[in-house]
Ligand SMILES: NC(=O)c1ccc[n+]([C@@H]2O[C@H](COP(=O)([O-])OP(=O)(O)OC[C@H]3O[C@@H](n4cnc5c(N)ncnc54)[C@H](O)[C@@H]3O)[C@@H](O)[C@H]2O)c1
């Protein structure tokens with residue numbers, strides 16, 4: 364079993380089997396369990412095993428759950444149950460549910476305890492770690508709060524049973540963690556690809572994120588390095604309508620080339636091979652390049668500076684640099700996106 368702590372008050376436990384879901388508390392009277400349809404059975408079993416009365420609320424699958432309307436149904440469930448400030452919201456599912464349950468916990472009664480049980484590799488190595496919660500309003504994750512869960516429980520038996528495409532999503536983020544912060548994690552993913560043992564990969568990827576978050580909880584500085592591959596990645600995800608993991612893989616290819624041009628990063632080919640080894644894409648599907656560039660700049664506008672990107676100087680040595688348009692164009696070119704005339 365591996366155990367991590369964020370700011371001495373948020374515990375992350377990685378192991379096999381789920382026990383001790385709730386941290387000890389004298390005053391807790393009930394728990395509200397928020398779960399996806401795919402893990403309803405797990406949530407029901409969990410409710411039966413808790414030492415306080417618990418109610419299970421099944422929310423729509425995927426990001427359809429991350430809305431204020433769904434959050435409101437959960438607040439109302441809390442009202443009907445008579446949930447108090449000393450009670451707990453438990454999120455069981457992928458990142459969509461851990462984001463939603465965390466958001467409801469952050470806001471209901473001005474904040475109650477949350478416990479998260481991520482059941483996808485992506486939620487385990489990324490979404491459930493670090494206290495960012497959100498719902499989508501207009502754009503993705505535009506309404507949210509920082510709210511650290513008191514406990515996160517990662518059951519590797521659940522993750523091992525995931526369908527390969529869901530497993531791969533999270534391994535894209537684990538690869539990112541290796542590239543920005545852990546050479547040996549990168550090595551495991553390079554040698555075993557999609558079959559890499561989760562007992563090694565998941566704790567190592569969590570350790571990278573925990574290290575960064577402990578330095579910078581509310582994203583004023585260093586936490587930005589977690590966005591490696593995400594500038595172009597997000598834009599391609601939206602423009603092409605592909606999965607987040609695939610988009611981040613392509614975004615890392617872009618960032619790899621930009622890194623080579625800006626910092627002299629000399630492991631661009633190694634990075635590309637690691638991405639391919641996981642069965643992740645290294646080129647963008649056919650989509651509108653004008654839209655991609657518009658989306659990249661939309662990101663930038665919110666930042667008010669020039670286009671800033673996370674780049675690698677070397678493996679495990681990330682930097683944030685301002686990137687000129689022609690350099691970004693060369694990065695996009697590598698994934699088959701021809702920079703449109705502006
Ligand atoms: N808060 C953060 O820091 C952060 C970071 C990264 C991503 N996110 C968010 O996470 C979400 C994506 O997370 P995700 O990829 O886990 O998506 P998801 O929650 O939509 O889950 C993906 C799919 O896996 C299914 N699933 C979940 N557990 C399963 C199981 N045990 N067996 C079989 N199927 C299962 C789900 O039903 C869903 O269809 C996005 O909303 C994203 O914005 C948040």
Ligand SMILES: [Zn+2]
Nearest residue numbers: 536593607611
């Ligand atoms: Zn991501």
